[in-house]
Amino acid sequence: MHRRTLLATASALAATLAAPAFAQDEPLKIGFIYVGPVGDGGWTYQHDLGRQAIEAEYGDRVETTFIESVPEGADAERALTQLALAGNDLIFATSFGFMDPVMNVAARFPDVKFEHATGYKRSENVATYDARFYEGRAVIGTIAGRMTESDIIGYIGSFPIPEVIQGINSSFIHARKVNPDVEMRVVWAYSWFDPAKEADAAAALLAEGVDVILQHTDSTAPLAQAQAAGAIGFGQASDMAAFKPSPRVASIIDEWSPYYIKRVGAMLDGTWESGASWAGIGDGEVVIGEITEAVPAEVKAEAEALRDAIGAGEYHPFTGPLNKADGSVWLAEGETASDEDLQSMNFYVEGITAQIPQ
Structure with a gap:
């Protein structure tokens, strides 16, 4: 050259x-x-x-x-x-x-x-x-919290690294903001892309009463499992539009x-x-894909308002008061997490009872 x-x-x-x-x-x-x-x-x-x-x-x-x-x-x-x-x-x-x-x-x-x-x-x-990605998780977590009927939402994790833990925490925080009764179950696939493992993880969550599945893995297998069980889910990384209008009711698109x-x-x-x-x-790097007609109009409006507030810099998904899962104070009222905090995140927030694998 x-x-x-x-x-x-x-x-x-x-x-x-x-x-x-x-x-x-x-x-x-x-x-x-x-x-x-x-x-x-x-x-x-x-x-x-x-x-x-x-x-x-x-x-x-x-x-x-x-x-x-x-x-x-x-x-x-x-x-x-x-x-x-x-x-x-x-x-x-x-x-x-x-x-x-x-x-x-x-x-x-x-x-x-x-x-x-x-x-x-x-x-x-x-x-x-x-x-x-945690910004998009806040939006779909809001939809999950509003739409669950069992009050149990599930999350399929790939690997227990800060990026994924951010997503779990952000989803749960915003689901619980709109539904204080929400519980979260977490299953780890230990893979970014393995349709068989992802399907098994989704099946395990559904067996625990989960009716909304979120994922930080790359295939459409969890959506296929959700569809068969009458549950809902979200497109991950791309729109996964083949599963519209349900079970894929919205998506996080990486642009x-x-x-x-x-x-x-x-x-x-x-x-x-x-x-x-x-x-x-x-x-414009994290995009919320179409929120379909399977989502009630008022829930769609709430999710879009949150998306817009985050995009305008008016709201940070990690804003206190927030405690860690062990009950210790993490963020005080009105305090927001620094990028350094997020990039080293190795804990769940209060209310998630699962353990992070070591």
């Missing part, structure tokens, strides 16, 4: 700095690794829409490729190395468990830029990006396209820098 070359004279230097970072007769090569298949209908599907948006935006100025269904761990390091050796200038790693493999491979390929989704480790050639287009643009014009991005509803 042709890089800009600094020249000795001031005039030549100025001309060089004004030139594009990459020669236009040679496309910027961009690689992606995905934890699931592109047809998962959820997380990976949505990231791949972002990849396609890059191609639509920049045309023949870019060339993208992807490796799907990459397990977290040693396989991820091999896939990242493969993409780097293939000449990719920018590589997006789209799952939390890719974090250490990204750091290891980035150290070996300092001229390649890496972007890691939902991680927190960075270096000169590694940036991170995330979405404030990665604007971020991907922006970061590729920075590579093309030579302004890419390492950093951290954590965007939410107000930024």
